[in-house]
Amino acid sequence: MADSGFTRPTLPQLITAIRSDILTRLSADTTLAALRRTDAEVYARVQAAAVHTVYGYIDYLARNLLPDLADEDWLLRHGNMKRCPRKDATAAAGYVRWEGAAPGITIDAGVTIQRDDLVSFTTTAAATTSEGVLRVPVTCDDTGTTGNTDDGIAMRLTSPVEGLTSAGVADTVEGGTDTEDLETWRGRIIERWYYTPQSGADQDYITWAKEVSGITRAWTYRHWSGVGTVGVMVANSDLINPIPDDAVVEAAQAYIEPLAPVAGSDVYVFAPAAHTVDFHIRLNPDTEEVRYAVMAEVRAMMLRDGVPEGVLKPSRISEAISIATGEYSHELVSPTEDTSIAKGEIGVVGDFTWT
Template sequence: MSSGFSRPTLPDLITTIRNDLYARLAVDDELISLRRNDPEVYGRVIAGATHVLLGYLENMAQNILPDQADENWLIRHGNMKRCYRKQPTPAVGYIRFDDVSDGITIPKGQKIRRQLDQCMYTVTETTTSKNSVLSVPIICDEVGKKGNCDDGTKMSLITPVTGLSSICFADSVESGTDIEDLEAFRKRVIDRWYYTPQSGADQDYIQWAKEVHGVTRAWCYRHWMGTGSVGLMVANNDPVNPAVDSTTIQNIKKHIEPLAPVAGAMLIVFSPIAKAINFKIMVTPDNPEIRYQIEAELKSFLLREGQPQTTLFRSRISEVISASFGEYAHELIYPDKDIFIEKNQIAVFGGIEWI
């Protein structure tokens, strides 16, 4: 939102200051025509300095509050409120070797390579096979989502181990996160301004949960499993699979326990049930670009409005389709009625059948 102040341009400042000097010094027309007369030089010098000062003030006006602050200033605002930007974290998990002899040991520090892209991992604990199974804890050498793996992803040992195949497979290698998106961080900082910590109010639990990597949305329910218990439902912003993994659930509990009231109640952290919303649409014109735009708009709509205990109105869905770039006309065949989202659910994108 603009402050209402219009910063003059450098040429405007030069003209204003020069004319003011001419008027106050009663300079005659003959001197005015000289390009290097004293008032002309003074006007340009003073205008240049003024322009820099106004630029600084304009920058300060933009950054004095977090809603328009640039990255460095926003981090500073967050730090002052103890609302820190979430830093990138490495993926952690296991590699497994099946049908191996007992007693084979992989030492801590052994290097593992993901065959798909040569991403490197390190064994974090010396492990010995038992009952024909060898499951070894690892951590990615790089931070970020890059280190996450689907179960069964093929890996290999850098240094061979006697009696053991060099080929192994990823097992629950997850929880790698990138640095927090700037706008998501901005929203958390602004929320901290609005919602002052209150020693365990509903909003406190929501803010605490969002401070943990992998969580962007949260809902707090009092007396979720009996009097005094606190239910905390958490999710990410994935339009298809918003559930957080078990490691993140444990991280949330560990993060909140020291912050919650000493006499606090039992905390239950869980992911919502994904309620898939399927669509059947006939659109005009019909081409891949317009289909892509409609799909993107519907995903964004479900992320905004598919919250627990809300209703997805069919008319709103039709409105979203109409707002898609390139769409001229459409018929929404399904959903054929309004859809209610239960308390423990959030809406996710289930797909589109094009007619």
């Protein structure tokens, strides 16, 4: 049974126990147990199978009664009861821009624009050239991070617009997030068991921030911009870029403000500054596979230790390198001194140099 002192009997143990009980109560010869076609043997096997099924269902219930071990379907129930639903995927939104466009050109709403990898976007409002620039708002047709597009990436019209070249460029297309990871969601539900909302306590702001898609970590700072103000710094758990984009920060600000105490002062939601740390490592064996394993472990270490007002210890970095698959020995050339992360910052892994 899940997390209990009770041990679930196996099917052979149940058959043996029931067979012995039947033969004993019938005052029958226990040597008959060796005969597979006796009534006692048939009864024992049928009843043991039924009891074993009941034990299985009880085990299933015991595992799902609390959220820490619950299956996904049951976790949905726990989340709903704690008002902690799973965060859905969101679509990226932003603009596509054409420089040097002729005056008077208009793109209507509902026009499809594609990236070169065939991810499609739809214009959400009409736009007309202004001072040689045509900038039209778009939303990705698919939800998830796949819609997030770096500035300057080519975006092409699927149908021609008179007087306009087919290729524009992405302009602040961001805010797309994937469906919340199951274990991250489980962690938020368990937090609700530990922390009861307290009308504006520090933990309340952290809980509210984590309810926004694209945010998995948050920190609260009292009197951030004056007495009575609250600063909420938000981040995600991406191992490469843990700093959320402007769209996510704005969504968090809009979500938290109505929840904050009416008597409170202003709430400031902001992304942390990146404290980039470069790593110089002498590795043995120095192969591409081992390098990738080391990079993954160092990034995971940074997620754990690179928190605001935290300290990156060289010994902790070496520990992360040592547990990388395939690593036999190494020398951490740099950093060799403690690296302090300031308030308002989080650690971000920079470049790796291999010797």
